[in-house]
Amino acid sequence: MTYDIEQINTLIKSRRSTFPKQYNPDAPIDESIIRQVVENATYAPSHGNLQPWKFVVFIGEGRSKLARFQAELYKNESGENFKPATYDGLLANPLKAGCVVALCLKRDPNKKFPEMEEIAAVACAVQNMYLTVTAYGLGGYWTTGGVTYKESAKEFFGLDADDKLMGFFYIGTIAVASPAKERAAMQDKVEWVLA
DSSP states (O other): OOOOHHHHHHHHHHOOBOOGGGBOTTOOOOHHHHHHHHHHHTTSOOGGGOOOEEEEEEETTHHHHHHHHHHHHHHHHHGGGOOHHHHHHHHHHHHHSSEEEEEEEOOOTTOOSOHHHHHHHHHHHHHHHHHHHHHTTOEEEEEOOTTTTOGGGGGGGTOOTTOEEEEEEEEEOBSSOOOOOOOOOHHHHOOOOOO
């Protein structure tokens, strides 16, 4: 197989995080594209081909279900730290996106490999999502906000005690593009060992 290397390089360098406030909430995303994004995620590498990911896809009215769940969980568990703006954001943000994907890690029950390797596999799957939405001209955003670290949220996403919710991937039609951010010089981040 041959690929246009320059196009692949451009795709990788064009990937941006595009936040919900930058989306056009009135522009739906074709379900076939969302299916392709999720399918491409499943082609990420994983040690022993465990494929430790699980994706819960919220589209249409499903976004409202997610919004209500996370806002109410926050309200019920925040106590005196409750902030109305946070509550309102949890209710509003899923509705700004065309789709929200819960990113879940399902631990191997045999625990053949360290958990870090399963976390890395899910992260690779998310990068596949990012590259796919970029190729379609859509915006993507991986957030670990909201209910990500709440043990009490696991049941809603069908997770067991050892599993992890690793955040949410928002997909939306871009209304306001994210600018490119400067990257560190390669020599500042790469060490070459030649002999």
